[in-house]
Amino acid sequence: MNIEEINKGIVIKNIQNFHPIHTFECGQCFRWNKTDDNTYIGVVRDKVIEVELRGVDLYIYNISQEEFYHRWQDYFDLARDYSIIQEKLKIDPILKRAIDYGRGIRILNQDPWETLISFIISSNKNIPHIKKIIEYLSRSYGSMLIYKGKEYYTFPTPKQLSGLSIEEISKSKCGYRAKFIHAAVERVSNGDINLDYISSLSSHQTREGLISLYGVGPKIADCVMLFSMGKYEVFPTDVWIKRLMEYFYFKKPTSIKEIRKFANKKWGNLAGFAQQYLFYYGRSHGEIFK
DNA sequence: CCCCAGGCTTTAC
């Protein structure tokens, strides 16, 4: 990678297989917002980051080169060669179509705690509403950051949320999910469950551990594993993926369990990448599956 | 007004 430090940021020259729109709109994250053409601002852990694709060069603002190698290369998954992944997956003609459409997707390496709560909130909700709830929680209980004179808020830590009543959490408009969030805060902040430890286990054990949380089922567990724990063999199967898989592969109604098994066998430790390309393609071509 | 939105828990076969 050809990287240069510039005023207030870095630039990666001639970047391959990274596009901000595809990466930030493919459903894996909720705190990146478009501010201009090919420009996004996001709060990641304890920093506000601005990303802009200008031609073939990627500008990342509010970080140094040293920080890039220390944290952000991993967060944006920029050390991974996605062309190899794409080559392997493109053997499948349907994936070829999906990859051609979403070529610039990268799977972000997000914070497990934030990812867990975000996907607990996501159940039975649309994306704008999910983002609103997360924004409310961050503004109310996170820490304030200033970037270019504007206020931003970190996603609250377990400690910052501990002690809140279910009623207080409900003020975020998260509805019946408040009791799930409350339970997760309790179990994580009192040390009953340690997300870093859980992520170090085998995929099966990680999954079991996550599902042991109240309000966390197979779909949410898979999202947390894929988006924040580097478990790339999972295949989060939601209603969109289910519809798409039935339409393209099974030609008949198929259980989620069977779809996951199929994907695992077909794509192995690349199933998570396949899911992201398919999901993004499916969301953008939803009318096909009606 | 009714229906749905990136699921889960509970209850009933």
Place this chain on the structure above:
DNA sequence: GTAAAGCCTGGG
């Protein structure tokens, strides 16, 4: 084991 009902809330 698998299948259906009910769930908070906001927007169409």
